[in-house]
Amino acid sequence: KTEFNESTSWVSAENLRILGRYMVHLSLEEILRISLNEIRLFISFDNATKQLDTVYDITPELAQAFLERINSSGFDMRNTSTIYRLGLLVCFYDDMEQMDAAVARALLHQMIKCNQLRGYQAEVQKLKSQLLSIAMQNQTLNDILGSLSDAVVGLTSSQLESLSPEAVHNAIATLNQVTGWAKSQVMILSSKYVSSEKVLSFHNVSQMGALVTGVSTQSLYSMDPKELSQVIRGATSQYLSDLLPAQQQGILRKIAASGDFSSSVTDIQGAFFKEISLSDLWKQTGYNSSMMKEKELRRSQALYLYELLSKKSSPVDLLSTGQLVKGVTCRHIESMGTDLFLNTYKFFEKNLHLLSPYQVNCLAWKFWKVSNASIPPFLLLVLPTEYLEYVSGPLCVPFIESLGKTELPLLNPSLHKRNAVLQKIQECLNGSIADEYDVDLLGNLICHLPPAFLHGKVSLKATASALQQLKLCQQLSHQQKTEIKYRLLELYGSPSNWTAETSLDVGPFIALLSKGELNILAEKFPDTILQIAKTVGPISSAEELLSTVFESLSTANTEPPLTRPDCLGTRAPSSAEIIKLAEANVFWSVQELKCIDAETFDKSVELLGTVSGFNSSQRIALKEKAKEVWGSLPEWKSYHIVSLGHIALALTEHEIEELDLHSVDTISVLSQQTEWTLTQARSILQGFLEDSGQTISTLKSFDLVGLGALLCALNSTEITSIKTAEFSAAVARIGLLVCSTPVLRQFKMMTESVFGAAASWNGSVLQEIGTIAGGLNEDELKAFDKNLMPYFQPIAIRRIPPEIFQALSPEQIANLGPENAAMVTRSQRERLNAAQLQSLQLALDGARTSTPETQNGASTTQALQTPAP
Template sequence: MSQEPMICSFFLFLVLSYGAAGHEVPNSRQDLHPLLQKMAEEIIDGSYLNALLDLIQFQRSHVWTEDLSHRILAYLNSRNVAFTIPSLQAAVENHLEQCLYQPQNLLEDLRKTDAQQFRTAMKCLLEDKKDRLDLKDIVIDVGEIREQALQSPGVNRSLFLITLERCFQVLNSLECVEILGRVLRGSSGSFLQPDITERLPRDLREDAFKNLSAVFKDLYDQTSAHSQRALYSWMTEILQTSSNATDDFASWVSAENLWILGRYMVHLSFEEIMKISPVEIGLFISYDNATKQLDTVYDITPELAQAFLERISSSSFNMRNTSTIHRLGLLVCFYDDLELLDAAVAQVLLHQMIKCSHLRGFQADVQKLKAELLDIATENQTLNETLGSLSDAVVGLTYDQLESLSPEAVHGAISTLNQVSGWAKSQVIILSAKYLTHEKVLSLSSVSQLGTLLTGVSTQAFCSMDRRDLSQVLRSTISQHVSDLSPTQQQGVLSKMIGAGDIASGLVEIQGSFFKEVSLFDLWREPGFNSTVLKEKELRRSQALFLYELLLKTTRRPEELLSTGQLVKGVTCSHIDAISTDSFLAHFQDFENNLSLLSPYQVNCLAWKYWEVSRSSMPPFLLAALPARYLASIPASQCVPFLISLGKSQLDSLVLDSHKKTLVLRKVQQCLDDSIADEYTVDIVGSLLCHLPATIIDRGISPRAWPTALHGLRDCPDLSPEQKTAVRLKLLGQYGFPQNWTAETTKDLGSFLVLFSGDELSSIATKFPEILQQTASKMAGTLPPKEFLWAVFESVSNSSDKSPSSDPIPGCHGVMAPSSDDISKLAEANACWALEDLLCLEEDTFIRNVELLGAVRGFSWPQLMSLKEKAIQVWDMPSYWKEHHIVSLGRIALALNESELEQLNLSSIDTVASLSQQTEWTPRQAKSILQGFLDDSGYNIQDLKSFHLVGLGATLCAMNITEIPLIKISEFRVVVARIGTLLCSAHVLTEFKRKAEVVFGDPTKWTSSVLQELGTIAAGLTKAELRMLDKDLMPYFQPSAIKCFPDEIFKELSAEQIASLGPENAAAVTLAQRRQLSVLQLQSLQRALDGAKTHSWQEAPASFSPTGTPSSRSPPGTPICWGLWLGCPLLVPMAKALW
């Protein structure tokens, strides 16, 4: 929240206290400027914000002299106001808390300001310059105050409301619109509720109206459908009032009004569009910025788009002219005048349609139009001749069409093909192979041309490249696509870059997330690192642990390492312990800025350190990382800062134990008094809203707070069944039953639609099928409830115009086989097809959609078997399948039995890598894949390279324990981290652990970075080895390793070792492992879950009373303000300058 009231009040206090401390206050009253007299009276009245505004106003027109502080004090004394520094400080802090933690009080304060004070406040918000008030020894940073205010939801809300209420009466409308724009852009659209339009002015000057409309256009995507409709009504009311239209037949929609509406033009009705005069629509299309505007109408419907196209056609513009087509923006996605269209125009249309992927929905219709245009564009010409002119319509080409292309044609069209997005993996493989056939040798020049097709290059081809060329590739623009390579391909590149011997230059050139693939062993071999080299690299935790320790030995200022982003992952508790108090407090911001990179254990260590050295100024969210009993010591007066701080963090990653989370939430409920009274409280709780119990959602959120709360709940990733039920009941109470919902309501509910039953959604599937399908498409990567998927399926079935084939597949008579349109619209809802529907897929439909079907997570085993049978029907027996066939199958491949897997050509490690991405193989299937690769490639176990091991993935778990020792140590050691992600059986992990001993030495000598690097391999430790490990290493097991320990081995850990596991690893202990533990061990486990102290400090009592004098715990001049923590960082440098 904003520091404005706090800094304001604090500096008024400093002005006075400086005068009191440094000068003798005169006994007699002295003359004061009227504005400063007024300021002094406001100090007496406790109106500190008013006083600050008067001070700012005075300083802007007068020079501040040293004697002014004494004269103000003299004036206060002459008014018989007796005060002490402590009493004034207490009054200031009380007011500070009201403004900082109850922004509605700030709203009231601003309402009470006079016109001049309000003008000053608004002017402060308007200015861009880094405005600082220099009062000799005192500096008030107005620019910083403004920046902080505009970043706080609660203060922003108050500023937004007061601007609507008063600004247009005090400042000119252009200035007020600018202020509204600044405030709204920091609000994520949540302030723009439908009823807000009632407060918007309707008598704005034309230029101010245009500017405010532009603000609303910028926030369009963050605004709810109801609010969009309300804002559209406000805009059109003003536009219609100023229009010259005199009767019902004349349209108020002029070219300029269309431009002002911007994206809101999609809310025009069909009738209004059809009334637009040809002259006005022609004038609009001729605007230079019309295309840019039409490029952004992402939510336009086919009906409205075709209405606009018809009106444009009625003007003087030729719809088949290239210049006109270029101006149509997203309207081109609905172009329907295909009769007698020539090939050249079709190619122009296809080129423009590359932007249609931005449309919200209707993608199946777009693909159908592209297919028709593709046929026209290639009429009387071969694909080889037209390939470079087909834009992204080439994505619609089948395997057979792609395979028929000549290498020369692919080479000639590469500048088009390399920019196309939306390629299927199998298509990329075919096109890359064609291109490289023409190029013969993979060089810097040829690779640089591949663009998005880079991922189709085989791992072996990368390994065959000249190292210097590969090095230049990593420095060129094509490197942006390196992160899209598979782990197998990346390891192939690494083996070439680093394996050649020049490790130092290789490590420098590897950037971004690619660096995470570098092995710990290779880092060991290159001691010459510096923190500057690491700034653009992402690190695994094992890399960070090693590098932080390494760099710590060569730097004189350890705190500098904290600013190197990813290195913070490698800070251990002992490192935190070793940081001096002053340095820790001064550099804590580096930890906080990288909070998402820290493990729960690191956060726990930070919490204990802060508690020990400066608990009075401790960021409240850190309390959640301490044992739950520490929460009890939070006084009611500090609830709001606690809620704000915790609401800005991610509770699920901060507190992993369900019991402890319950206790934390109990404190949250206590602070809230089990209710959310208004929208300001929603601002305060932030992400905690996602964790509030169903009872509060159901009965504790007031009607006033509900719209804002609903906006926040929409972003919650994982509501409980009880919370979902409560939200559903609230929505039914607010909007009624689904059969009565409007299109706007359905759009606004979005992801909440999954909360409703199939019966409730049935009417939505009928009334608003497109909205339902668009909602489903936004859920890619999730598995929605079955009833929701059935509703989506119903919506597609209802709108499908397919009929039984006139030449059906045998056994498919009367069956409505799925069409390509159906499959693309359904996405995850394809899981609702009956077995006979899938078996009756037409050959072309299967070929075009196999990758889409292979990505459906909800298919049952019988459905996968049906699709496998269809693949055999279309492509013949598995022995005939090529790499692109196998890669395209996705989950369908899981239905292949051992015999069928043995028939596959698995000579390419990239083919095997695509299969190993699936995690549901049986041990026998995995063994078949492993053996198939060895047989088809001709490799023995001892021949396997590092990239082979990465590509084999989970199939390595199918190795016999006699085979694992045959793996070369030189290859194994560079992919340990990858193998450590596998969830193999205990005996396999034991064998991998034995190999790890050859690389990293005796387990009793392993460091935190080694243990972290090993991952699940560490679960292969024996009982004796586990007992020998230092307790301080316990937090550096990966949670996946903890889960993999056999129960009988895990129980060998001592109580002290278990207590040292840390919160994350303690949460990973399985129920079966728990059952084997003694009472003492279970108590230790609970201590670890609770975040109890395990390192060197003695655990302090759970009390917030300071642990020493302020000067002994923090730098001189640092305010003691635990409750006011959010503002302390701003005060420190300024206070130090004074004292």
């Protein structure tokens, strides 16, 4: 260790205090030069802890330099009160020699804060697991479970499996506050906690905190409905939106069946309310507008409830609830008097993010009609292109400003309109971005500016802030990225001269550099580059960057290769590397994955399961490793299967047959994978029915919801044997599935047994059933009133076969609304005649369609028609 001449340092205790969290910008030399008296003084300050809690972007080198100075200045680093004073420096504590268990536990307790660090989580987890093993010396895990703070997240499933139910019960007060659990861990802990109870009560569930998400759907469904009603009101309700849809459905079905439903409807808050089916809402009475304030609504629910409540409440009451704006139809907007409309407009503006493009289009036409002089300029965007001519002079700034804020999907609908809008924006900017003010004004509009504009029209003064804003863009074209790279190099110079700070500033755009440039940065600042790589998403967007990160980590690894005969000379992945690499784990060879040791696999399987880029041979290697570690397939527990994530796709249909698939919760997780083949999907479906002892006709709505995309593998006889009541409760979820046309046709027939013949469906029904509308035949489609066309869900439009889609009349097509018109596929378009194509263009443009909706419009309440039982 170098002793610097201390007398020369300007960094006094007082200066450190003034620097606050900016103390992280001191250099290593300056830190090592701080006099020991000043460090001692600084750590003794009352607010030192508070200040050290804020240094979330400190690097390991600097943190260790501070720790070294604090240690040399006479503080006992093993003393609990010193440990408490270290703030986030504790995350880099590295003196483990002969530490006793109590100190390890004190450190673990302080390390809860470490998830605030910007990066270095792999190092933190490594440190936690070292401390964990010290804390557990001469103790059983059962005894000390409650005193390990959030390091319990680092326990493997086999360690958790070895716990006794009593230990979990006793430690529940700690366990329920921990975040960052993997799904499989939560399943194990919940089943331990629940196993000592015969039937779950409200009291038990409310003790569980985040662990409630691991309670099986069946256990929730077995609870007393009155206790369940308390659960959805109680403190646990904040975790209910994290439950899988099948679990939510289990709770709702039980309450709905109990006859206590109407009082519960008022109690069900937040996102949970969205799971209530339309047919269940129809059966209830006693709604009022004020009870809607705390609920999140699906559009189908909002259409029904708005229409129902508008009979006794004023538009102001309804719109001020927020979510109910989703249920406003064009007819409602049309029928408002001028004053009422201008007074309620503020509610629409406040909830723009909840409105569909069709509703915004209706608003724009209404505003144009009653007061074209004061129309908010961004509404001109959704009108046909010629209305953009009204934007000029004094309207320019408000036009751009409101566009940048509202995040209206500019890319919607048609290409020529998008180009006209971009043209107008460039005109309003006088053809250039002059300074930060312009960048600020543009907001996310900058993402859509053409490459040529980025190339020549952004002044050097505006470049830095323009790049910061561009970093937030979701989808930039290849040409835009080429220009951005050119501006980056112009601003920051050659990457070989960049600092770690510059690299962080450039952030995800680092992926635009060449392999050579990336190698230079990865060599100089491996940690920084790793940190950035974690934020860039799937492999397709940043292959070079991720492979650079992988290579730089491999070269840094000093572990000797393995000596096992089948792995001779192979370097196996460690759990720290797997954590660091995230999506870059795709670069391990099949041989390296085969050589992972059992403990590492147990610790990392969940993470490896989230890697979307593995090819089938890599997944097969990991599947075989799972058999080696967990034993033969029939022995696998539910939590094993769940923890596989994408790796499960490697299971063959014969392997699937061997698994125990009795639990709908296992199925819920498997059905989230979208890449199953039809034969695999059939195997999972059969396995579930056999292992749970059910037939299609005994399936409950929560089983249907849990099966999700696997329902697409049903044949028509099976679909017909689903119970109508169960189908109707799950229909909105089934309407999210993208199944083949024959399956959708069968679902459509089932839907008619719930909502009556297709000819009688209204807007809220069309919204409710989603893609199932893709199963309508030619005559049924032709018979729909043109005013119902905007109420097809956009995903349903794509599912209508081209030969049936062409049966729509030009009037029906003109009324699709901008969003649905934008969903029309090329093969659907190719079947249309000239008149139909002209109508499609009108819909894309947001042209005014003929008369306002008549009374047989979108959401006329069907008072007489209740769903069939």
